[in-house]
Amino acid sequence: MLLRRPTLLFLQCRERPEFRLDDLLGGGSGVVRRDEWLALAPHLESEVVLEDSDVAVFSAVTPGQARSHAELSAEFGWERIDRLVAAGLLIGDHAGHADLRERERALGEVDWWGPAALAQIFGRWQGVDVAADPPRLGGERWQELMATQGAPPSETVELRPRSSWQSLPTATASAFDQLLQARTTCRNFAPGALPLQDLATVLHRVFGAQAAQTLAPQAVALKKNSPSGGGLHPIEAFVLAQRVEGLPPGLYHYQCVAHALEPMQGLDAEALAPMASELVAGQVWFADAPVLVLMAARFQRNFWKYCRHAKAWRVVQLDAGHLSQNFQLAATELGLGAFVTAAINDACAERLFELDGLSTGAIAVCGLGRRAADTTTIEFDPLGKAVR
Ligand SMILES: Cc1cc2nc3c(=O)[nH]c(=O)nc-3n(C[C@H](O)[C@H](O)[C@H](O)COP(=O)(O)O)c2cc1C
Structure with a gap:
């Protein structure tokens, strides 16, 4: 040997x-x-x-x-x-x-930069259930954390004396402020189904190609509504649809240029529920959203340009952050609740959506649906602007 x-x-x-x-x-x-x-x-x-x-x-x-x-x-x-x-x-x-x-x-x-490959692969979760293992979610409530951790680092930093600060004019309030302030992570979903039109609108605004331009033979750049490192848009959207009017429940891949859902596996609601729960690591407040969207990165699409580059993996994570904010804003604008979580079982995501975890890997899961009338699980809405 x-x-x-x-x-x-x-x-x-x-x-x-x-x-x-x-x-x-x-x-x-x-x-x-x-x-x-x-x-x-x-x-x-x-x-x-x-x-x-x-x-x-x-x-x-x-x-x-x-x-x-x-x-x-x-x-x-x-x-x-x-x-x-x-x-x-x-x-x-x-x-x-x-x-x-x-x-x-x-x-x-896949032209991984070594430490990034380590972070991506060793950051994977398999079979994690936060209900059984709450510290996996990153600690308990702030009041409980104080008992062991003491006070958190202060909420702002002051680098120079206040007397030196240049005060700024008040921002002019606009409809955009209303939208931004209404966005609040939703942890209480109503049991009903989501209209297909709403899902389609969110997918198109967040993940859809708004334009495509051929830059060279076999080299097409997509224009989307969020920035992307190198203009490469390596993040794919995979949909776990539990309750959408007019869409059979199941697993789908979103085709961002054709604006279509590519069926991967049809499953009934009973089969999907435990999959959804495993995907979001047992976070019951997210698992019952009518739709979960896995953001998974095709790393080589980015690494083709940023080959073994020390910043490439960071750029891919940032892309996901932009997409998730747009996802929440797009849902909020439709009067829906939405969330993003990185506390996911990557191994489950890979199994459901046929990813190898090395060339295409899970990054985070977003979800959306109508908010429940009552708040059973805590949400952070001090402005009281979330639409119920
Ligand atoms: C990258 C990321 C990961 C998050 N993961 C979780 C999570 O695993 N579980 C959860 O309940 N909330 C999660 N959240 C939501 C945050 O707790 C929430 O954004 C924060 O408390 C501020 O509340 P707001 O979004 O309503 O303004 C996550 C948010 C971000 C940006």
């Missing part, structure tokens, strides 16, 4: 507290701090704890030049080599590593 090192491999040194009885009996606290090395490789989905001296193996074998199992075993011991092969940190040419080789190839093809 021939073995090589993965192309992208990061090592992290982490301090780990360990309980030691001998330390306690010897008069110590019983807690001994020990360093451990972790291997973080984006072709794997989780970190691997290394043993002392494993790191030396990675210096002895490169991604481009494979060495034989026998040769490496003679140098480092077969137990160590077999363990690193089993962990996927040494990639073999045998059948058992076919999937790993394929993931590595896909990673290389």
